[in-house]
Amino acid sequence: MQASISLLGKRRFLPLFVTQFLGAFNDNLFKTALVLLVTFHIYSDAAKEAAFNAIAGGLFILPFFLFSALAGQLADGNDKARIIRIVKTAEIAIMLFGAVGLLLPSVTLLLAALFAMGVHSAFFGPIKYAILPQHLREKEVLGGTGLVEAGTYAAILGGTIVGGIIPPAAAAGMVLMVAAAGWLAGRQVPPAPPVVEDHRCDWHIVRASIRLVRDAMRVRRLDLAILCISFFWAVGTILASQFPPLVKNEFNANQQVATLFLALFSVGVAVGSIAINRLLKGEVSARFSPVSALVMSAFIIDLFWAASHWTHGGDGTLNLRQFIRHPEAIRVMFDLFGVAVAGGMFVVPLYAFLQITVPPTDTARTIAANNIVNSAFMVIAALLAALLAMLNFSVPQILLLVAVGGILASFIAWRLHRVCETALCEEEREKDEAARKGEGKGADIV
Template identity: 55%
Template sequence: MKMSLALLNKRRFAPIFVTQFLGAVNDNLFKFAMVILVVYNIYDDPDTETQFSALATGIFILPFFLFSAVSGQLADNNDKAKIVRIVKTAEIVIALTGALGLILESIPLMLLALFALGVQSTFFGPIKYAILPQQLKKDEVLGGTGLVEAGTYVAILLGTILGGVIINELGAEWASAIVITIALIGWYAGRQVLPAPPQKDPEPVDYNILRATRRVIGDIMHVAHLRHTIICISFFWTIAAVLTILFPPLVKNVLTSDPIVASLFLGVFSIGIAVGSILINRLLKGEVSARFSPFSVILMGGFVLILYFIALGWEGLPDGALFTLGTFMMLDNAWLVLGVLFGVAVAGGMFVVPLYAFLTTTVDPSMTARAIAANNVVNSGCMVLGSVVALVLSNFFTVTELLLVVVAMCATSAWLGFVLHRETKDPLPQPIQ
C-alpha cells in the first residue's frame, strides 16, 4: 500500500492538490466575506438577508447545472494541465472583480464574481478527480482521491473561518488583498501541474448546453454500476446539504446555543469527513472497492439517530437565552454531541471517497472527466432538491424530527451501496468505452 500522505511529496500529485486546496479556500473565503458584509453592513432586514443568502447559494451552484457537460468534454479532449492554467489565470481576473465589489460594497459586482467563481469551479471540478488515474499508480488512486476530498473539506472550513474573521476584524480591503494573493499563489501552483494529455483522439465539443448535458448524462448513466455510483454519491451530498440546513436551527432552537457553537458544528463536521477520507484508504489498503460503503452509511445513520435522541432529551435555556461556546463546552453532554457529530462525518467520508475513486477507475480514461461532469450535474440537482424538500418539510416537522428523515436517507444509501457492491465486487468492471 502506498501511504496516501506520502503523495504530498510527489510532483505528480502535490501541484494539483495545492491548486484545488487554494481554489476551495478562495471560493469560500470570498463567498462568506461577501455574505457577512452584505448582511451586517448593507442590509438591515431579516427577510432580505435570508433572500440574499439563498440567492448567493443559487448563483454559485447554477454553473454546475449549466456548464458541467461542456467542462467534462473539454477536459477529456484537451491537456488537463493546460485547462488548469487557463482556469487559474481566470481566477485572478475574478478575484480582482470580487475585490473591487467588496471595497465598493457593490452587490452586482460581488454576485458577478461569485457566479464567475462557480463557473471556474465547474471547469476545474472534473479535472481534480479525472487527472488522478492519469498521474497516479493504480494503488495510489484511492489515497489521492481521499486526500483531495479531505483537503476540500479542510479548505472549506478554513476559507469560511478566514472570510468571517478577516471581514469583521480587518475590513474589506484586507479581505480583497488576501483573495487576490491566494489567486496568484493558486495560479503559480497550477503551472506546476504535470501534462495530462487526452487519452484518445479529441472529439468535437458540443457547446449546446442542453444537448451536451443530456448526452453526457445518457452516456454515463445507462451503465448500471456507474449509475448506482453516481446515485450513491448524490445521496451523500443530499444528506450533507440537509444536515447543513439543519445545523443552525438545531443549535439555536434545540441546543439553545449561539452562532459560534453552530460554527463549531461545521468545523467538527468538516474535520470528520477529512479524517474519514483518509481512514478508508487505510482500511482498503489502496484497493478501489465499494465493500465498506454500505456499512459506512449505516454507521452514519446510526450516529444521526443517536443525535436525534440527544436532541429529543436536551434541556435548553428558557426565554430565548443562549449558551455561549464556553458555557456549552461545560455541559455534561457537550462532548457527547460533538463526538456523535464527528462520527457522522467520519462515516460519511468513509462512504463517499471510495465511490469517487470507483467512478474514475471504471470508465475508459478518455471519458473520466465526463463521468465526473455527469456526477456533478446529478449531485447539484439532488442537493438543490434535498434542500427544497427539507425547507418544505420544516413546515410540518420540528428540526429534531427532520433528523429521522436523514436516518431514512442513510438507510436508502446503504441499500444502494449494497446493490453497487454486489454488482461489482468480483471482478471489478472493465472500463466502459
C-alpha cells in the same frame, strides 16, 4: 510516501498543487463568511435563515450540474494550462464583486458572486485530474492525485475555519489576496497541450450532459453507485446548509460554534475515509456502505433528539467555551462527528468503485457523469430544504427527513453490493467453465 512528497519540489507539480489549494481555500472562505454574515448579522428570522443557507448551497452547486460536460470537453480539446490562467483571472473579477458584497453588505451581490465561483470551480475541476498524467510519470500519478486530494481537504478545512473567525471586512480583503496569489501560481503551471486532436466541442450543454450521463448509467453497477454517491451529497448539502441556523436558533450559540460544526464535519469525513480504507485493507467493495448509511441515519436521529430537547440554561448567546461546557454539548458534537465519519465510510469505496469498474479510457467521462448527477441531487436537496424552511419546518424536523434519506441510501447500497456479488459469482463461474473446457480438451488430446 516520501516519493510523493518530493513532487512538491517539482515545477511540473507544485504550481498546480498551490493553484488548486488556493482555489479550494478561497471557495470555502467566501462561502463561510457569506453564510455566517447573512445568518448572524442580516436576517433575524429562523425560516429565512434556513432558506437562505439552502439556496446559497444550491447556487454554488448548480454550475457543476450545468457546465461539467462542457468543462470536460474544453479540458480535452485545449491547452489545460491556458484554461487555468483564464479561470484564475476570472476568479479575481468574481472576488471583486464578492468583496463589495461583504463590505456593503449586499445579499444580491453575495449570491451572484457565489454562483460565479461555482462556475469557476466547475471549469477548473476536470483539469486538476486530467493534467496530472501529462506532467507526471506513470508511477507518480497516484501519489500526485493523493497530494491533490489531501491539499483540497486541508484547504476546505482551513477556509471554513478562517471564514468563520474573521470579520466580513477582513474576509473581503483576504478573498482578493488569495485570488491574486492563485493567479500568480496558475501562471507557473507548465503547458499541457490537448490530448485529443481535432476535438469538437458540443456547446449544447443539455445535450452533452444527457449523452454523458446516459452512456455512464447504462451499466447497472455504475447506475447504483452513482445514485448512492448522489444521495450522500444530497444529505451532506442539507446538513451543511442547516448548521448555521441550527446553531443560532436551536442551540442559541454564536458563529464560532457554527464554525466548529463545519470543522467537525470536515474532519469526520476524513477520519471515515481513512477508517474504511483500513477496514477493507485496500479491497474495493461496497459491503460496508449499507451499514455505514444506517449508522449515519442513527446519528442524525440522535442529533434531532438532542436539538429538540436542548435547554439553554443561561442568558444571552452561547460562545464557543460556554457551548462546550453545556451538559449536552458532548452528545451533540459526538453525533455530528459520527454522522461525518459514517458518511466518509459510506462514500469513499463508491468513488473507488467508479474508477475500477470502467476501462481507463472511460474513467474521466464516468466521473464527469457522476459529478453531473451528484450536482442535480445536491441542487434538488438545497431547494427542498429551502421549501421546507419556508413551510415553517424547524431545523430538527428537516434533520429527521434527512435521516430517512440515509435509510434509502442504505437500501440502494445494499442493492449495489448484491449486484456486484452476483457479477463476481458469474465471473467465477465463467472462469471455472473455461478451466473445465481446457481440461477436457487436454484429455481428448491425450
